[in-house]
Amino acid sequence: MAQGLIEVERKFLPGPGTEERLQELGGTLEHRVTFRDTYYDTSELSLMRANHWLRQREYSGWELKCPGAAGVLGPHTEYKEVTAEPAIVAQLCVPAQETAPSKLIVYLQRFRPQDYQRLLEVNSSRERLQGTGHPDNSLG
Template sequence: MAQGLIEVERKFLPGPGTEERLQELGGTLEYRVTFRDTYYDTPELSLMQADHWLRRREDSGWELKCPGAAGVLGPHTEYKELTAEPTIVAQLCVPAQETAPAKLIVYLQRFRPQDYQRLLEVNSSRERPQETEDPDHCLG
């Protein structure tokens, strides 16, 4: 049976004197890692609202952190970390689910078709944004 790796991360705020106490216990700084992340989202912050975190780590590439398995118990949160660009794009750009039309629209279509037609004409006369052919347009 193949075994995978599990990363356990726990965040804490060290109190005053923590570094000195660690040194008293024999701890030393082995190495320091510095990196720069750039986070991306939509103007409406839709990724953040969905608990998705899209970042590009300097010299490392893209990463998307999104909620993992539901129902995880304990003082932790489980996230999937996607690093393959096709997987990230698939996660962020799955086909939009069709939604039911608004009740008012259905009412106009059924009982006031003239008003519905006028509404369509008014909306079609407004300036529409141009569509993009860029396959990565959904990454903002």
């Protein structure tokens, strides 16, 4: 079975003067890399909502980033990177096949996008209420 890579990112915002300070310390720009990623998801954004990111990187192939080990503390995000296409397919398709959207959903997406967006927002709000003991839980 192909093993994925583990990526741990720590994001930071460089302050004003960071580049100048790095140069003062002897830092130089060794090289610049430019690439283009194309991200894929369902029309309902089911991958993004599950914190999964499927992309095809220009000149590199496919990659699926999904949450890594739970309980990792600190100012970073840990993702498992899956790059073997069979493993990506297995990660995305073996647990459950996505069902085709209803005719009404397709109609709203195509001809009433504002109403569709509102439906997504209401649905998202309803999901947040589940399990909280709120009286509106009966809506689900």
